[in-house]
Amino acid sequence: MHELAITQNMLDLVLEQAKKAEARKVGRINLVIGEMTGVVDGCVQFYFGFLSEGTIAEKAALSFTVVPTTARCRGCDKLFKLKEFDWTCPYCQGNNMEIVAGQELFVESIEVE
Numbered sequence: 820m821h822e823l824a825i826t827q828n829m830l831d832l833v834l835e836q837a838k839k840a841e842a843r844k845v846g847r848i849n850l851v852i853g854e855m856t857g858v859v860d861g862c863v864q865f866y867f868g869f870l871s872e873g874t875i876a877e878k879a880a881l882s883f884t885v886v887p888t889t890a891r892c893r894g895c896d897k898l899f900k901l902k903e904f905d906w907t908c909p910y911c912q913g914n915n916m917e918i919v920a921g922q923e924l925f926v927e928s929i930e931v932e
């Protein structure tokens with residue numbers, strides 16, 4: 820249920836940016852969500868619906884870019900998509916790796932009027 824707090828933070832940020840840009844209305848919000856964050860876009864959409872009510876971001880379209888969980892193997896230096904609970908390199912079967920993508924969570928850009 821942490822989507823509620825995340826959506827509130829996102830909205831605060833968007834409104835702050837929109838204010839700086841002297842926007843009358845926010846038309847679209849582009850979000851980047853890493854798979855590892857476990858954030859469900861449908862939940863964000865739902866919370867955004869009522870949190871944004873009465874703000875200039877009301878009825879703004881949300882656009883989500885989901886970043887797959889990607890790891891780099893420290894053994895063979897290859898990049899691959901990490902499957903849940905499978906921490907084995909598909910190339911060398913090693914299990915020493917680092918996460919290089921999938922933990923993102925940010926507002927990429929907003930479109931205002």
Ligand SMILES: [Zn+2]
Binds near residue numbers: 894896897908911
């Ligand atoms: Zn490897």
